[in-house]
Amino acid sequence: MPASATSPAAPALIEEAFLTIREEAGNVDSVATWHGPDGQHWLIATAKEGNVLQVFDAATGESLQRVGETGDGPGQFSRPNGIGVIDDLVVVVERDNTRVQLFALPGFEPLGSFGRDQLRRPYGVWLQRMTDGAYRAFVTDAYETVDEQMPPDAELGERIKQFRFTVGEDGVSAKHERSFGATDGEGVLRKVESLYGDPVTGRLLVADEDAVDIKLYDFGGRFQGAIMGADIFEHEPEGIALYACADGSGYWFTTDQDTRINRFHVFTREVLDYVGSFGGPVTRNTDGVWLTQTAMPGFPAGTFYAVHDDGNVAAFDLSRIFGALSLTPCNDRND
Template sequence: MVRLLKTETPEVRPVVRTMPLPDDADDPAIWTHPRDPRLSLILGTNKARAPRGAIGVFDLSGRMLQRIDGIDQPNNIDVAYGFALGRERVDIAVATERYASRLRIFRIDPARRRLVDITDPNGARVFAGESGERAMPMGLALYQAGRGEVQAIVSRKSGPKRGYLHQYRLVPTRGGRVGVQLVRAFGAFSGEGEIEAICVDSELGYVYYADEGVGIRKYYADPRHPEREIALFATEYEGDQEGIAIYAPPDGAGYLLCTEQIEGGSKLHIYPRFGVQRKPILTLRTGADETDGLDASAHNFGAPFEKGLVVAMNSEGRNFWLYRWADIERELERRVR
């Protein structure tokens, strides 16, 4: 459902709200089931110190199916498909674990709809040689580099003005575990705030990240490209630039979605996926409180998400809100007419 406020800024309302997490919901990710999209999952982090830090696994009705505790402050989480683990191709979820300075890597079991930890405890450490906040991973997005290869682009609590982000190749280790290998350090930072929200458009080969309080920066995701900033946009927000997501339908079009974090009612800014991102095509009020994390998918998940969905973190409720893409599309079409 979409309604207009007195300001004439449309507001989109969630159709599903997940069960709450115990402490501080932070970032969601959507995993699409390979055979029956109605059995797909929403993964979300509970940002807290161990033993309360956790990842919640929800179905599309918002019911929690699994909670993985004992993670030392997970921040962001993302999923990738067809990762080459030995002779198998598996779907994986990867989260940052801030106070352990490592990534947590999970195999997604489609039959049981559960996550199975396959982290190499020592081999998955990030920001080697750094200390304090410079060694604390926060933001993360997965780049599907092809041929079963997955790379993680990771930000941290604080860092230098050049090379704030590190990019790691996920590599199988002994016993079916997974570690990481550093590929490169890249990315400009203004020195203001921090960098948390990251999103990769693997199909087009771009990575977007939010330099909070300044704007969203765009780079090539493939490390074989020369390192250069392609664009800096979303510089006019009053709130922080936070969650970023790609809505990529099979027809090859789509949108880039960006969150403006606002207490009591964050905004969703919608940009074209192709070409230059200058000004948003449409801005929506979401009603979600101080949204950090965001994800989107164009898959047909069955009613009520036949055209896909958007998931946003809602701080006050410590949960995640699910929006129908059909409601957003209707407003996009109204603006075009």
């Protein structure tokens, strides 16, 4: 059943606070931020054709460094696509190396990798911190048939791979916990890349670019019978981010990817109601997005980042987005 049945509103136009230097040859795909103990605010982007990570100052967009090179060894990449940051770890999904590789921050030391025995064509990742010090990674796997076609629904039961991993003195230790995906009905996952989880509600949101909607699963791999944005998205649903308040409220930020009319749709965290849309005068054809609620110079309420047309990253001031869409920030909910 649809989780929202309201037609999309005319998007609010919000000017980008900055755009990073443009590098189309690198083919930028996904982004994440890290806020270090010594005042570092870093924006990290995957350049899937350049086979590097691009690192910027998250508050200004200034280029800081490039990490990696082409190859399949530690610290090397072959089409890095999805990225996530959790604690002081950077987790990168490499489509063509069919693995998930981990790095330690701030030095980007390679720690190890996992997934090569299970992944076939991986793209996106979402990370969960466990209570025992371990982590969980959910990875989308858009595998194809031998002739590079979409598999039949009956063969789509492994669209998401779930791993549990730890990082210790001996590197990375990982276990493949399960693979899942519905093989019939509304929950079938066909063209998958972006996903994001919410431990408070137990929901795992998976964007299906073929069905043009976002499907809701639980952390046990079961489709919840709910679909978000079926009447809202007009193009390909892409990056997903969560604005989370301590009282369980908040907002989902999603991407309606298009080369001309690129919009970001916002839904409530609890009941998934559609509340509005926005876009920038420059930003279009967005793949990955990331939302940080950490205050930085120039961004007192946090920042929303969106990839712009495969070449760079745009930053939006969250306070301007909230004002334009009449959203309620966490500090106004007595968190």
